[in-house]
Amino acid sequence: MITVYKAGNSWLHGIPAGRKLLALTLLLLAISIWGRGAIALGAGAVLCQLAFLAAGFGIAGFARQIWAMRWLLLVMLVPGLIFLPWQTAITNTARLVECVLLASVFSFTTKTADLLKTIERAATPLRRVGVNPASIGLVLTMTISSIPLILKFAGNVREAQMARGVQPNIVRTTVPLLVASLKHSDDFAEALMARGVEV
């Protein structure tokens, strides 16, 4: 489910990052506001499929992405079906899945550097209140790029607990994960400085 840029020459690859980001935002808003009922959600599904085609990933790429989201689907759908009316559960899940699919098409077709520039440009007015736009872009990018690392920490924590005979759960994982992430954040700051970013 973690998505990174996939090189390509499709129509979607060619659209400037800013316009794509705007379109994505509007689409996500539209889905959250009007994404109710079979027709609207069906239209959303068709849109997602079209987006994958326009990005040159085809039906196969679409199917792969859905498969990558199987756990998210389960986590959303199963408790929903138990605790909510089934229509609501399916609507909620479909909405989320459509949003994630569109967002992943966006990240597949947009270079991080381009996204960074766009965010920096969009954040320029914040300069007046003393915020450096470059650092906003950098923080967002680093957040994106360090997700796999955080997942790896989580894996390490769970393995260490199981090795010592403790059954990991959300609470038991979260606390050491936070500690590990905080501990590493100092080292991250050093590495950033070493690469010429003043933090």
Place this chain on the structure above:
Amino acid sequence: MILLNSVSVTFENKVALSGVSVQLPQQRIGVIGLNGSGKSTFARLLNGLVKPTSGTVAVNAINLSIDARAARAQVGFIFSNPDLQIIMPTVAEDVAFSLRGKGLSAAELDSQVAEALERFGLTELANEAAHSLSSGQKQMLALCAVTIAQPALIVADEPTALLDAANSAQVQNFLLNEWQGQVVLVTHDLGLVETCDVLLRFEAGKLAEVGEPATVIANYKKSFA
């Protein structure tokens, strides 16, 4: 040229380094010493990650206390844990990050990045998620990202600590044979620094010895035997 003039570093009230004066014109400089002897503190001084509590540090005549930014642009730093050096999501983007703000055109940037990736055998991995690489590949990525900025000096603090023998040899080969600039290599792997031009040995926060690798290694072994 690295120049330290009676440098001391104190953290809160713990002395990490005291009274270090040394002049290092050599190209390949190895640094050894026991845990906590001050090696990393010395390495970090060289690009301003640590500030001297007293004394001065200069790299190629740039005083780090006066112009840390300019000095840092001249000094590339490699850490032990390659995970923490990755800034951008993909391999090529991470390398390109080192060239930001240099005013290159997109085409120049792409060609420089492609060339650097080629040199480190990373071409095939250009569009992979940087975090999905093996530790050895990540350390090559870190070297690639550092060298593309053309520093005058590379400081590597135990760059092979997390690597297997083959990857260690590759990193060693790059730093000591291929790299034509100055290098400071901190390590516990004595085999790695045997061929350096000069070896520094730290002991309890003091620079105990500067000299021929064979002599310094022999004295190091005697010091804790």
